[in-house]
Amino acid sequence: MEKQQEIIEGAERAFEAEGFRGIGVDKILAHSGASTRTLYKHFGSRDGLVIEVLKHRHLAFMELLREADPSDPVGQLFEIQRRWTDGHINSGCMFLRARGEYAAISAEITAVVDDHKRQFGTEIGRRLEIALGFPDADLAMQIWLLFEGATALLGLRGTLALDTGKEAAALLIRARREYTP
Amino acid sequence: MEKQQEIIEGAERAFEAEGFRGIGVDKILAHSGASTRTLYKHFGSRDGLVIEVLKHRHLAFMELLREADPSDPVGQLFEIQRRWTDGHINSGCMFLRARGEYAAISAEITAVVDDHKRQFGTEIGRRLEIALGFPDADLAMQIWLLFEGATALLGLRGTLALDTGKEAAALLIRARREYTP
DNA sequence: TTTGATGTAAAGCGATCGTTTTACACATCA
DNA sequence: TGATGTGTAAAACGATCGCTTTACATCAAA
Numbered sequence: 001m002e003k004q005q006e007i008i009e010g011a012e013r014a015f016e017a018e019g020f021r022g023i024g025v026d027k028i029l030a031h032s033g034a035s036t037r038t039l040y041k042h043f044g045s046r047d048g049l050v051i052e053v054l055k056h057r058h059l060a061f062m063e064l065l066r067e068a069d070p071s072d073p074v075g076q077l078f079e080i081q082r083r084w085t086d087g088h089i090n091s092g093c094m095f096l097r098a099r100g101e102y103a104a105i106s107a108e109i110t111a112v113v114d115d116h117k118r119q120f121g122t123e124i125g126r127r128l129e130i131a132l133g134f135p136d137a138d139l140a141m142q143i144w145l146l147f148e149g150a151t152a153l154l155g156l157r158g159t160l161a162l163d164t165g166k167e168a169a170a171l172l173i174r175a176r177r178e179y180t181p
Numbered sequence: 182m183e184k185q186q187e188i189i190e191g192a193e194r195a196f197e198a199e200g201f202r203g204i205g206v207d208k209i210l211a212h213s214g215a216s217t218r219t220l221y222k223h224f225g226s227r228d229g230l231v232i233e234v235l236k237h238r239h240l241a242f243m244e245l246l247r248e249a250d251p252s253d254p255v256g257q258l259f260e261i262q263r264r265w266t267d268g269h270i271n272s273g274c275m276f277l278r279a280r281g282e283y284a285a286i287s288a289e290i291t292a293v294v295d296d297h298k299r300q301f302g303t304e305i306g307r308r309l310e311i312a313l314g315f316p317d318a319d320l321a322m323q324i325w326l327l328f329e330g331a332t333a334l335l336g337l338r339g340t341l342a343l344d345t346g347k348e349a350a351a352l353l354i355r356a357r358r359e360y361t362p
Numbered sequence: 363t364t365t366g367a368t369g370t371a372a373a374g375c376g377a378t379c380g381t382t383t384t385a386c387a388c389a390t391c392a
Numbered sequence: 393t394g395a396t397g398t399g400t401a402a403a404a405c406g407a408t409c410g411c412t413t414t415a416c417a418t419c420a421a422a
Contacts, residue, residue: 003399019282021203024379035400036381046380091281096333100272101200101282117337142349145342148333149326152277156298161326168323168353175356184369205409216370217411227410 004042006032008056011049016089020050020101047102051112054098058116065123073127074173077147078166082159090154120144131173139176143169185223187213189237192230197270201231201282228283232293235279239297246304254308255354258328259347263340271335301325312354320357324350 010031014023025036025046043049064084068076091097095113102109124147125140132139150165191212195204206217206227224230245265249257272278276294283290305328306321313320331346 018285019202021200022282022286025381026378033400035402037383037401038399040381041398091284092277093333096273097278097281099336100278101203103272104199105203114337117334138345138348141338141341141345142327145330145334145346145349146323146326147330149328149330152274152329152333153298153326155280156295157322160322164319164322165326167319168326171356172349172352175352206411207408214370216372218371218413219369221411222368 003032003034003038007034007039007042007049008053010034011053012057012094013089015050015053015098016091016094019091020098047106047109050098050102050106051109054095054109054112054116057094058112058119061116062119070130073130074124074143074169075166077124077127077143078150078162078169081147081151081154082162085154085159085162090158092155093148093151096148128173132176136176139172142172184213184215184219188215188220188223188230189234191215192234193238193275194270196231196234196279197272197275201279228287228290231279231283231287232290235276235290235293235297238275239293239300242297243300251311254311255305255324255350256347258305258308258324259331259343259350262328262332262335263343266335266340266343271339273336274329274332277329309354313357317357320353323353 007029010033011028014028014031018027025039028046028049029036029039039046039049043052061080061084064080065077068080095116099110099113121140121144124144125135125137128140128143129135146165146168150161153161188210191214192209195209195212199208206220209227209230210217210220220227220230224233242261242265245261246258249261276297280291280294302321302325305325306316306318309321309324310316327346327349331342334342
């Protein structure tokens with residue numbers, strides 16, 4: 001019951017550092033010290049492990065969203081991402097990376113990613129409505145772009161990308177409030 | 182002199198569809214009909230081909246930037262991306278994908294990506310200065326986030342991501358003009 | 363007409379891939 | 393005590409990997 005989690009968390013670190021397709025099961029398991037037999041007992045296949053890693057990451061991210069300070073609900077998105085970067089390699093969004101590397105061969109992995117992104121997009125809309133007092137799908141999408149852009153550039157520009165995204169989101173929200181009271 | 186280009190362009194399509202590490206040289210070459218011998222004669226190694234694909238893509242993108250209508254220099258960034266999406270698979274930024282998949286094993290590929298992104302970041306600053314009349318590094322970074330976010334979400338949300346990014350960029354520029362004349 | 367450059371076809375190199383298998387260790391609990 | 397569950401170690405499976413090699417075709421320039 002415990003090794004399963006260790007394998008998932010080790011694989012998460014391995015995929016962050018070396019990509020999904022560019023690393024073999026032996027190297028993946030070196031991060032947790034488990035044997036190949038244990039991997040196939042718990043996950044059935046390498047792809048099965050990838051799916052569980054993504055689902056684990058999704059749940060962990062949703063948990064961070066739930067814990068976050070409810071004031072400034074939109075700005076907290078970027079703060080959550082800032083906290084996440086401590087102790088992690090910033091190689092862009094793990095979900096989009098998985099989608100790019102598996103799109104041609106695994107519809108199931110694509111579906112897990114799309115599910116996560118759909119939920120995240122909905123969450124942004126929800127948070128924006130709290131901040132604004134009314135829903136605004138266009139502005140929610142704009143903030144989503146800022147978040148994804150900040151995540152993509154985290155590896156190249158560091159946390160400045162998060163500062164910039166947070167600031168731009170606040171600016172757009174302020175402008176929206178002023179022009180439609 | 183001609184097969185070399187055919188191999189590069191075929192490989193570009195192959196990497197877009199299947200990722201960089203998730204495809205072998207045989208499948209890469211199936212897109213151009215070339216033999217493995219020709220590949221290794223021209224590029225020396227698989228990694229050598231990857232580098233040439235990225236450099237080719239960089240030059241093609243810079244050429245599109247040069248051709249673009251000079252009025253509305255910032256909005257044109259998104260229009261260029263829109264034109265690019267015709268006839269291409271939208272699997273996120275190819276440079277960032279390459280960086281993620283090769284970061285652990287090829288410093289040269291990482292360097293090519295970083296070079297491209299640095300030049301693109303500079304180009305955004307240049308275009309913003311034209312639109313604004315004065316430089317603004319913070320706003321340039323904000324627009325960069327919008328662009329990268331739109332690119333990342335192109336596969337999931339289609340060209341709506343580009344519309345949204347372009348609109349948000351215009352909004353931010355307008356706000357900046359009004360508050361600091 | 364010969365030479366050299368450029369190409370394909372196809373077999374094979376050792377290495378590594380994902381996966382399975384055999385054999386064994388160590389707990390917990392009936 | 394003995395069955396069961398969970399784990400490791402290590403060898404081996406066929407397939408595929410990046411890459412090299414041999415053999416041969418084409419064609420323009422010298």
